[in-house]
Amino acid sequence: MGVLPDADDAAEQALERASAHAVRRPLAQALASLxxxxxxxxxxxAWADLTYEEVANALSIPIxxxxxxxNRARAIVRDALGSTDPTTEQTS
Structure with missing residues (x-):
């Protein structure tokens, strides 16, 4: 027997999916503009979860x-998304 999902959990998941879908195109456009x-x-x-030192080593650039x-990339993306930062965790 399966367990039915909690209605609050289902609603929260639906909101998260809708929010992610709404930000997809503007985020892609912002990333493409960088x-x-x-x-x-x-x-x-943000996505490979590397430290600044690891990024510096990978790209052979100073920290x-x-x-x-x-900082520059985050500012551009934040502006494109209406002052939200998709690279930071959102807590409820």
Whole structure:
């Protein structure tokens, strides 16, 4: 026998899916608008979950450069998404 999902959990999951769907196109456009070097840093930190030091080593750049590129990329993406940052965890 299966367990029926809690109605609150189902509603929350539906809202999360709708929210993710709504942000998909603007996020893709924002990422496409970034310079490749800035996008690479953002993706390595946000999606590959690398540390700044690991990104610096992977791209053969100083950590300070990682920080400045990440800051610039996040600002552009945040502006494109209406001042939200998809690279930070949202808590309820």
């Amino acid at each position: 310079k490749r070097r800035d996008r690479d840093v953002l993706l390595l930190v 300070g450069t990682v920080r400045s590129r990440l």
